[in-house]
Amino acid sequence: MKALTGILLLLFLSMAAYGFAAGTQPGRSNGIAYPEGWQHWAVIGVSHRTDNKTLRVIVGNTTAVTAARSGKITPWPDGSIIGKVVWKDTQLQDWDEATTPGKFVHAEFMFKDSAKYTKSHGWGWARWIGLDKKPFVKGMNGCISCHMPVENQDLVFTHPAAFPR
């Protein structure tokens, strides 16, 4: 029994150490778990906003990028996750007429599941703020109201950028 306790303790400590090394996962945003591996997803688009002075890249999981590149996005297929990564728009020190990402603002995501998210237009809406990934927990309605002008584009502002094959 003592040996088993020791083994379990070692296992727990190893997992804790691994969790620490890998960066702990943040809490849920609007009930949604933080998506794994989005930092390596491919690009769907870019945007520059002058109202809140931010630069953004729009990335997607494999389902979303495949749909974007083939233009099959009305509607986006179930399983699509679209991520919008936002930084403050900042002067590039070595090129006067260029701006680039400064401070990281947040990463926000739309999760398409037309069966699960019947009350939020087929999408789950989530956001994690800052490099410490603080989950946004004030509900999906704020996200949705902003996206309603593009209801006829399945609530997605992004028109996928052209990529040569």
Place this chain on the structure above:
Amino acid sequence: MKALTGILLLLFLSMAAYGFAAGTQPGRSNGIAYPEGWQHWAVIGVSHRTDNKTLRVIVGNTTAVTAARSGKITPWPDGSIIGKVVWKDTQLQDWDEATTPGKFVHAEFMFKDSAKYTKSHGWGWARWIGLDKKPFVKGMNGCISCHMPVENQDLVFTHPAAFPR
């Protein structure tokens, strides 16, 4: 012999058909072959240029993205390929204060190989123009002269954007 010729002919036709379906590979730019699969590489940065009115995303192969995310980029490690994808900066129709990628301009790449590219500061420089991927063949000096102001950053303008782990 006739059977063998028939088999080889079928094989050739299959390969040709596959090449057509996958999009034919373009010619070399400055002696460099078109990089495979860059359309799915992860993001290193973004930039917005007001002088030539373009939006850009900077992507990298696994070696480059690993280096960028860990800050080990002076110098960038051999094997790094950095890609800059350029579109015309265009008004987003559904948000007055936002611009997004319009017409695709070109994709250009820096290939780090300090042994191979001793005459061009350790990098191979290449560009393919337009969606038909027309190779730029006027030599690397035009690229290099523009990048010399950032010689102390291994000739790379991009400061990798912050990503939460």
